[in-house]
Amino acid sequence: MMTDISPAQTITLAKIRHIEELERLDSCIAFVEKIGQLIHQLQIERGASCLFIASGGQRFSAERAEIVAQNQSIETVFTAALQQHLDRNSRADAKQLTLISWILLGLDQLTTLRHQITLLNISFADSIESFNRLIGSLIALIFEITDSSVNSKISTCLLTLYNLIQGKEFAGQERAVGAYLFGSGSLQLPHQQKLFELIAQQERHFELVCQFGSKELCEAWQQWQASDWQLQHAKYRAKLTSARDQQTLTPSHADLWFDLCSRRLSEMWQIQCQLVDTMHELLAGLTRQAKQDYEQTRQYLQTIQASPQANLNSTFFNLAIPVENALNFQAHDTSQTYPMASMIALLQHQSRQIADMETELSDTKKALTERKLIERAKGLLMSTLGVTEMEAYKTLRSTAMEQNRKVIDIAENILASHRQPG
Structure with a gap:
């Protein structure tokens, strides 16, 4: 059932x-x-x-x-x-x-x-x-x-x-x-x-x-x-x-x-x-913080479900409440006030938490992605030029210095050139 x-x-x-x-x-x-x-x-x-x-x-x-x-x-x-x-x-x-x-x-x-x-x-x-x-x-x-x-x-x-x-x-x-x-x-x-x-x-x-x-x-x-x-x-x-x-x-x-x-x-x-x-x-x-958040969320839900004022079926379509940023997990105005406790307010808060976490994570993920691309470019140079890993990185670094560019830019160019047909 x-x-x-x-x-x-x-x-x-x-x-x-x-x-x-x-x-x-x-x-x-x-x-x-x-x-x-x-x-x-x-x-x-x-x-x-x-x-x-x-x-x-x-x-x-x-x-x-x-x-x-x-x-x-x-x-x-x-x-x-x-x-x-x-x-x-x-x-x-x-x-x-x-x-x-x-x-x-x-x-x-x-x-x-x-x-x-x-x-x-x-x-x-x-x-x-x-x-x-x-x-x-x-x-x-x-x-x-x-x-x-x-x-x-x-x-x-x-x-x-x-x-x-x-x-x-x-x-x-x-x-x-x-x-x-x-x-x-x-x-x-x-x-x-x-x-x-x-x-x-x-x-x-x-x-x-x-x-x-x-x-x-x-x-x-x-x-x-x-x-x-x-x-x-x-x-x-x-x-x-x-x-x-x-x-x-x-x-x-x-x-x-x-x-x-x-x-x-x-x-x-x-x-x-x-x-x-x-x-x-x-x-x-x-x-500890996540467990406290869980307990507070559970109590909040009990509160709004018990509230006779909380019209849970209509708040999603209350166009006075902006939800677009929350739906896309983007940062949004935290000064928005709500006339009553509602599921929308809780979801807005949760979406904002996730957006903040993803923003903080982006710099780390960027560094990880750059490292992957540099490693792939090194591997490509090693196989095509028959050089060691150190020699491949030296080539990337010296090329970057000669062209006054970042190593990641040179790595991306090498990978892009390899992908091009002919």
């Missing part, structure tokens, strides 16, 4: 759906937190593995074995969190699931990679790139989860976190390349060029961290950048970036460089943890 459905039921259902969305976001943040932990530990293992290989297995053997044991436990925690994430999020789309498949494949084959490193059957460069590939797939998953968020405040926090983790990953790669250069005792131009690219990538992502991060985070970031040991890191970075091809470097500086970079990564990790805690606190507050 069919039952009648009323505006009051659908209004309250919308409030319930909003609460459910926030609860879903809570599980997403918990999962992103586990992804971040796994990335951090893999970065530590990558550093130890690189030093182990660079020393011909003479150093960091015991430290690396301990790190691997820790990471195996974290991988178990990650897979459990992944299963929980999928159980609670039936909306995970094909892109997320495909990325997850790649990640699981990489984790399955991590034991083999570790065995090759132990036997010194893999080169320094290939070891780095192997870890980079797995870490890159995990960071890509964070991006896709960020892209699926429909809450503006949480989406902005997730975008800040994504750029922090991505910048931190490039900082980790800088540590490995710099350690190799110092350890080798001489400067090689290809590795120096790689270093320049990694520095530029960090700057790009850290600028976005400050753009989307809170005022407090940006102030803390600037203070951290001005610290004494950061200035010391910059000093040793300058030794690498200003050296000439085949110029002699001091091998003993490799350990100091590695320690400075490791401290830098640890500081970023602390900021990352603080940002995750902030998201949990923010989401808890949003959930």
